[in-house]
Amino acid sequence: MAVSTSGGGRQVMDKEHAVKIPEHVAIIMDGNGRWAKKRGLPRTVGHKKGVDAVHEAVRVAAAAGISYLTLFAFSSENWTRPESEVNDLMGLLKTFIRGDLAELHAENVRIRVIGSRENLRGDILPLLIEAEETTKANTGLTLVIAFNYGSRDEIARAARKLAQKVVAGSMRVEDINAVALDRELDTSGIPDPDLLIRTSGEERLSNFLLWQAAYAELLFIPDFWPDFSRETFYAALASYANRERRFGGVVDVAAVS
Ligand code: FPP
Numbered sequence: 001m002a003v004s005t006s007g008g009g010r011q012v013m014d015k016e017h018a019v020k021i022p023e024h025v026a027i028i029m030d031g032n033g034r035w036a037k038k039r040g041l042p043r044t045v046g047h048k049k050g051v052d053a054v055h056e057a058v059r060v061a062a063a064a065g066i067s068y069l070t071l072f073a074f075s076s077e078n079w080t081r082p083e084s085e086v087n088d089l090m091g092l093l094k095t096f097i098r099g100d101l102a103e104l105h106a107e108n109v110r111i112r113v114i115g116s117r118e119n120l121r122g123d124i125l126p127l128l129i130e131a132e133e134t135t136k137a138n139t140g141l142t143l144v145i146a147f148n149y150g151s152r153d154e155i156a157r158a159a160r161k162l163a164q165k166v167v168a169g170s171m172r173v174e175d176i177n178a179v180a181l182d183r184e185l186d187t188s189g190i191p192d193p194d195l196l197i198r199t200s201g202e203e204r205l206s207n208f209l210l211w212q213a214a215y216a217e218l219l220f221i222p223d224f225w226p227d228f229s230r231e232t233f234y235a236a237l238a239s240y241a242n243r244e245r246r247f248g249g250v251v252d253v254a255a256v257s
Helices: 032-038 043-064 083-106 125-135 151-168 178-184 230-241
Strands: 002-004 011-013 018-020 024-028 068-075 110-114 142-149 195-198 217-220
Touching (some): 032 043, 043 068, 043 083, 043 230, 068 083, 083 125, 083 142, 110 125, 125 142, 142 151, 151 178, 217 230
Parallel strands (some): 024 068, 024 195, 068 142
Antiparallel strands (some): 002 011, 011 018
8 A cells, every 4th residue: 555645635545546544543442341241251351352453453553554543441430340340451451561562663653641640550650651662753653542541631630730830920821722721631742533433332422532522523333342353444444534524614615605
């Protein structure tokens, strides 16, 4: 595949067709538990299979020329799950970073972690920092892991940082606007998602990227996350390519003037 960036839109060309590729895809990986339940298996097996789907999604995103892939790995509300399940999810994240960091680094993947870092377990935070530090100069796909992430908490933390600047005298109240707040978010420097996918048939955002997804194309697909395959991802990209994005404006200005 050859990537062309000419003509304003980003396109990936292959033999048969040119496809409009989103710069940033964000995914709510939902349905691990139901995938397992349907098969009479413990939820933890669903989460393990979910990690396999993560590997596949990262491979497809890199191959398709997507620049940013954000995955909702653990929400600030997920702490209310039974302790054993929380431990399973922490274990899987640790295994993912320990086991896959070298390969991701070799494949030029840059890792960013978003979410609150307050009160994180001592065995998790150093791993997240190591993943970011090791890969920070990489120039390929940016894999954004949303961990201990909740959008309202992120926005409140950003507002607090702006307030602190005003109190310290380094910022005027009049200079608080959307751009200033955006800069204080965990996603600072990352473009807004173009396409936001949620698996498992649920159709809600569940406190994920509420600010950043203002103009994202939303795609809700019925498959449980462990069944999210290469084909599912390419079908999602094809669906995105057919969407008409207007960002609050009009596409054909001549037709309405
Ligand atoms: C939703 O399924 C999934 C999660 C809460 C966690 C997603 C985590 C992983 C796929 C593994 C770790 C991630 C990385 C990046 C290595 P659910 O448990 O809410 O499913 P249900 O709604 O069917 O119960």
